[in-house]
Amino acid sequence: MSREQTLRTLAGFIAEVLDDELDDDLDIDEDTSFSDDLELESIEFVALAELVQSHYGDHVDFVGWISNLELDAIIGLSVGDVVDFIERSVEAG
Amino acid sequence: MKVLFVVPPLTGHILPTLAVAEALSARGHAVAWLGHATKLRGLLPEGSTILPLGEGDPAHAEFVASRARSARGMAALKLFWEEFVAPLALASFDETEALVRAHAPDVMVVDHQAMAGALVARKLGIPFATSATTSASVGDTLEAFPKVAEWQREQVQAVAVQLGVDGGDTPDVSDSRVLVFSTPELAGTGGYPPQTLFVGPSLTTRRVAVPFPWEWLEAGRRKVLVSLGTLNAERGQRFYDAVVEGLGGLDAQVVLVAPASMVPETPENILRRDYVPQLALLSHVDAVVTHAGHNTTVEALSHGLPLVVSPITDDQPVVAAQVTAAGAGVRVPFGRISANKLRDAVVAVLDEPAYRQAAARIATSFAEAGGPAQAAEAVLALASR
Numbered sequence: 382m383s384r385e386q387t388l389r390t391l392a393g394f395i396a397e398v399l400d401d402e403l404d405d406d407l408d409i410d411e412d413t414s415f416s417d418d419l420e421l422e423s424i425e426f427v428a429l430a431e432l433v434q435s436h437y438g439d440h441v442d443f444v445g446w447i448s449n450l451e452l453d454a455i456i457g458l459s460v461g462d463v464v465d466f467i468e469r470s471v472e473a474g
Numbered sequence: 475m476k477v478l479f480v481v482p483p484l485t486g487h488i489l490p491t492l493a494v495a496e497a498l499s500a501r502g503h504a505v506a507w508l509g510h511a512t513k514l515r516g517l518l519p520e521g522s523t524i525l526p527l528g529e530g531d532p533a534h535a536e537f538v539a540s541r542a543r544s545a546r547g548m549a550a551l552k553l554f555w556e557e558f559v560a561p562l563a564l565a566s567f568d569e570t571e572a573l574v575r576a577h578a579p580d581v582m583v584v585d586h587q588a589m590a591g592a593l594v595a596r597k598l599g600i601p602f603a604t605s606a607t608t609s610a611s612v613g614d615t616l617e618a619f620p621k622v623a624e625w626q627r628e629q630v631q632a633v634a635v636q637l638g639v640d641g642g643d644t645p646d647v648s649d650s651r652v653l654v655f656s657t658p659e660l661a662g663t664g665g666y667p668p669q670t671l672f673v674g675p676s677l678t679t680r681r682v683a684v685p686f687p688w689e690w691l692e693a694g695r696r697k698v699l700v701s702l703g704t705l706n707a708e709r710g711q712r713f714y715d716a717v718v719e720g721l722g723g724l725d726a727q728v729v730l731v732a733p734a735s736m737v738p739e740t741p742e743n744i745l746r747r748d749y750v751p752q753l754a755l756l757s758h759v760d761a762v763v764t765h766a767g768h769n770t771t772v773e774a775l776s777h778g779l780p781l782v783v784s785p786i787t788d789d790q791p792v793v794a795a796q797v798t799a800a801g802a803g804v805r806v807p808f809g810r811i812s813a814n815k816l817r818d819a820v821v822a823v824l825d826e827p828a829y830r831q832a833a834a835r836i837a838t839s840f841a842e843a844g845g846p847a848q849a850a851e852a853v854l855a856l857a858s859r
Contacts, residue, residue, distance in 0.1 A: 415547070416546070416547050416549045420546040422791035423548060423616065423622075423791070424792065426618070430618075447619065448620055449621060450619070450621060456547075
């Protein structure tokens with residue numbers, strides 16, 4: 382699976398969590414910040430984590446991964462960081 | 475008995491204390507408020523006893539709170555604690571202690587975000603209840619983020635240590651009684667400490683009479699109230715545009731609370747007002763579109779009204795999630811709202827009876843909760859232990 386595919390899959394889940402269509406307004410790339418650009422709230426993070434995990438399987442333990450993040454790490458989290466995490470977990474799994 | 479309320483300079487945290495204070499007064503007890511007098515005078519009944527904190531910069535605390543609101547998500551949480559709750563506690567502790575010593579209350583009711591009040595009560599050995607005006611502040615909203623929950627505990631403990639108060643793991647929360655102005659039917663039961671008492675909403679008719687053109691409301695037409703609360707208007711342009719475009723021409727009358735500058739023209743079925751008599755208006759409408767502030771949400775649900783929730787920040791995403799989990803409403807995004815999304819959501823809550831039925835179930839739970847009278851009894855019980 383290519384990194385680009387992972388990004389598109391993740392972007393689709395983000396749109397789903399945000400009740401949004403993927404349109405010009407929601408242009409997600411690796412630099413997109415969850416806090417500043419997407420304004421994702423903590424409960425939306427959890428919903429996103431559950432979607433990602435059920436799609437890829439439990440070896441992509443997104444729920445466990447975010448539960449170990451410090452506050453500043455969550456504030457600074459970008460879409461690319463999550464793509465990294467998914468790619469890493471898929472390879473390891 | 476002397477009961478002292480300690481409140482932060484935040485309207486939504488002061489209003490729920492009014493009905494509880496009224497219940498205490500009716501039982502012959504003496505109530506007083508400790509807080510920022512300029513804020514309190516605008517909200518409390520004439521003749522209320524106020525123990526005023528210094529007004530060095532009266533608007534400062536509110537300014538900081540509103541700045542925290544300009545952020546969202548975890549960034550807002552960080553700003554709110556680091557720039558509002560903690561500095562407010564540190565800055566007001568000595569003054570609070572002096573005022574409480576002089577007043578010598580038998581029992582205190584301390585808002586969860588007025589931490590100095592809790593620490594002073596602990597230091598002086600005065601029994602106190604925590605007032606959680608929004609259920610979100612004491613529930614398990616950070617359950618999925620243990621490191622963040624730990625960070626928040628550390629913030630609280632650092633303040634307590636700096637002020638020399640020994641308060642255990644949660645010095646900001648009463649060990650004896652936490653009053654939550656909601657019910658499990660809406661707020662769930664997860665994560666609340668065992669000393670929690672769900673008393674239901676504490677609603678007060680604001681004493682300021684707001685004029686409203688009641689004759690505009692037509693019998694036989696369905697009606698929707700749209701309000702983003704008092705603090706969010708300036709962020710609402712896109713939202714107001716979606717209201718005008720999406721709800722214009724809808725088979726319903728819409729009362730939109732918004733500044734005239736942001737909504738210069740409206741179609742015939744939309745009435746724009748700067749302010750409305752919200753509680754009175756709720757008896758006339760069929761659904762409410764709200765930012766999911768705790769007070770507006772419980773007011774609407776206590777009337778059995780289904781909701782469209784569009785949370786912006788603070789506890790609003792949590793409250794919005796409570797509403798949708800209970801089946802009493804539909805959530806739409808705030809920042810990326812569109813006319814279509816808003817119209818679909820409003821039509822859904824108006825047309826599909828399940829939303830109204832769920833709202834009615836919550837309204838029943840509110841009516842059966844003990845309300846301000848039960849809150850008053852619980853507070854008095856602390857003093858007579």
